[in-house]
């Protein structure tokens with residue numbers, strides 16, 4: 001059956017045809033493709049067309065699709081039993097591997113998604129500090145927990161209003177929403193309300209509204225102000241953890257958060273999330289402490305096996321240097337393709353996270369992104385599908401370089417982009 005006929009059936013039985021909204025191609029022209037198999041950096045759709053994939057399941061697949069070692073580890077685990085609902089050794093092994101890469105934390109709790117990790121970390125931060133207020137930034141995504149589906153209130157209101165239907169205003173009333181890249185607004189907020197803040201949560205390299213790389217001064221202000229006011233700093237590293245570096249963003253930035261949330265890569269393509277902190281904070285979570293959090297499939301051996309193998313392989317010498325080199329090669333190629341064709345574009349990159357935005361400078365805040373230019377991205381997306389290259393189906397999403405992309409894959413992608421840009425002029 002073809003992509004088109006699957007899509008028709010899907011829209012009958014799945015709302016919007018999908019199980020996660022961005023997959024529905026609402027932000028780019030055309031209908032979604034249906035994929036049936038994948039290996040390395042390539043996947044094949046139901047029309048039997050093959051693509052070089054730069055979306056890679058939105059980040060988890062740092063080793064590429066169907067990595068043979070991950071697959072073998074998963075098959076082993078499944079053979080022994082897919083879930084025990086009781087302690088099993090792979091939970092300990094993954095926790096040890098995880099903490100070995102993140103020495104600023106003592107303990108970790110595994111859950112089943114990034115959303116769950118963030119939701120639990122915030123509950124723990126509130127339980128630990130005895131305070132209610134949360135600070136987040138416009139342009140950062142932290143999953144879909146009610147109190148984080150929030151946008152800045154109108155006018156001078158600091159406290160957020162729900163950004164989704166179905167979220168009571170009372171649920172977002174304890175979430176303050178501030179702009180990224182604005183030390184003054186942050187300082188003003190903390191001067192007034194800082195002593196009521198349980199936690200400030202930020203993506204250390206915000207990568208869910210493009211790639212809005214922050215200045216070191218801004219991130220340092222987040223650290224200093226939370227510390228001064230007895231609030232916790234949470235780095236949401238669901239994308240950046242084990243991505244921008246062997247540990248994630250914290251070691252790259254030289255800033256140590258009080259808590260971290262993880263997902264994507266640590267599951268190696270299976271549903272895993274995690275949150276971590278020093279022992280005195282983690283001691284507050286149940287069963288040791290009064291803050292409740294649980295999960296039927298938490299720490300299940302299949303997901304733990306995939307995560308363990310992924311961490312083991314990414315921990316090999318030179319792994320991140322190689323990704324950095326590939327990212328730089330892709331960036332240079334894309335920049336040249338744009339310049340040669342007279343297309344105004346900026347390629348923003350942090351290690352293997354890469355984002356092309358059709359404006360002359362890299363934006364550092366949500367407000368600085370020119371939303372109208374997303375139409376240009378939509379054209380690029382469609383034209384690249386025709387040329388066998390698959391990008392994330394929204395200009396607000398970043399691309400992911402994996403160990404499975406070879407120099408030839410990068411050069412073929414750059415050639416396809418160059419050809420597309422030339423065809424526009």
Ligand SMILES: *Cc1c(COP(=O)(O)O)cnc(C)c1O
Nearest residue numbers: 113114115141142143236238239
């Ligand atoms: C993806 C993501 C989440 C949510 O993770 P899910 O597994 O989709 O629930 C949270 N925070 C950040 C920074 C993310 O990129």
